[in-house]
Amino acid sequence: MRGVTGRLMLLDTASLYFRAYFGVPESVKAPDGTPVNAVRGLLDFIDRLVRDHRPGHLVACMDADWRPAWRVELIPSYKAHRVAEEHESGPDEEEVPDTLSPQVPVIESVLDAVGIARVGVAGYEADDVIGTFTARTKGPVDIVTGDRDLYQLVDDARGVRVLYPVRGVGTLQITDEAVLREKYGVDGSGYADLALLRGDPSDGLPGVPGIGEKTAARLLAEFGDLAGIMAAVDDPKSGLTPSQRGRLDGARPYLAVAPKVVRVAADVPLPDVDTTLPRTPRDPAAAEELAARWGLGGSLRRLLDTLGA
Numbered sequence: 001m002r003g004v005t006g007r008l009m010l011l012d013t014a015s016l017y018f019r020a021y022f023g024v025p026e027s028v029k030a031p032d033g034t035p036v037n038a039v040r041g042l043l044d045f046i047d048r049l050v051r052d053h054r055p056g057h058l059v060a061c062m063d064a065d066w067r068p069a070w071r072v073e074l075i076p077s078y079k080a081h082r083v084a085e086e087h088e089s090g091p092d093e094e095e096v097p098d099t100l101s102p103q104v105p106v107i108e109s110v111l112d113a114v115g116i117a118r119v120g121v122a123g124y125e126a127d128d129v130i131g132t133f134t135a136r137t138k139g140p141v142d143i144v145t146g147d148r149d150l151y152q153l154v155d156d157a158r159g160v161r162v163l164y165p166v167r168g169v170g171t172l173q174i175t176d177e178a179v180l181r182e183k184y185g186v187d188g189s190g191y192a193d194l195a196l197l198r199g200d201p202s203d204g205l206p207g208v209p210g211i212g213e214k215t216a217a218r219l220l221a222e223f224g225d226l227a228g229i230m231a232a233v234d235d236p237k238s239g240l241t242p243s244q245r246g247r248l249d250g251a252r253p254y255l256a257v258a259p260k261v262v263r264v265a266a267d268v269p270l271p272d273v274d275t276t277l278p279r280t281p282r283d284p285a286a287a288e289e290l291a292a293r294w295g296l297g298g299s300l301r302r303l304l305d306t307l308g309a
Helices: 013-023 037-053 069-074 103-114 126-136 148-153 177-184 188-198 213-223 226-233 242-250 252-262 284-294 297-308
Strands: 008-012 057-061 083-085 117-119 141-144 160-167 171-175
Touching: 008 013, 008 037, 008 126, 013 037, 013 103, 013 126, 037 103, 037 160, 037 297, 057 126, 069 252, 103 117, 103 284, 103 297, 126 141, 126 148, 141 148, 148 160, 148 188, 171 177, 177 188, 188 213, 188 226, 188 252, 213 226, 226 242, 226 252, 242 252, 284 297
Parallel strands: 008 057, 008 141, 057 117, 141 160
Antiparallel strands: 160 171
16 A cells, blocks of 8 residues: 555445446446446446545455455354355355346456556455555545445544445435434444444344344443443443343353454555556556447546546
């Protein structure tokens, strides 16, 4: 990772191309009839993000492993319901719509031709790549994602915020600590503890039975963090109700491993990449060929014009 000056924008790329796929009609096709709705939608997303927010640096963060074995070893149910096919060696195959899967390599090729840094690291999710870039960057960071898990990285003191798409990317919820406190009763550093206590069915995280979001927020407000809550479980004079104490005590095995699963990694071995927002395509010939082959037309042209402006 090379020196970053100015605002860094990190894209949770899979989150955004899934949204593009479901937000742009499948009737948007290449000349040969192949759907390219996710490709064109993602290019339009990036164009709008660059125009509206003008980052100095941009990284498309990828899921090299969407369900890392080290997380599954700790919590076997982690994303288990989204497995399409298990593999003894290498990552399990995620359930992805049939007409989206062929578009992912096209997205990767277009990003490479344009010159937008694209980073995925074996054994890690895009969230972990985002977490590590954020930890290593001194300046402000905008994280663009439809995944609330990354709220844990929000940090007003460092200028780290999450741009959460509400409708497309034309309407973004700019999530800072004030938004988190208003909606969830916690700040960025407390969000991971909130998430692991309440659980998350979409990720196969069971949470603590009987401890919902509001109760989790109240416990964190009273005892500070997960460690403080568990200390209260061991303290008969603490303000926990008998039922809360029993539920938390019974969930000790889960709570011992959940933090490592829920918290994004900050120590991913990132490659040395130039994150500078490109002004011109890295490979103009490839960009032109991809535009013609896949019918990317206005979407790619608008992005290149925005980058060059």
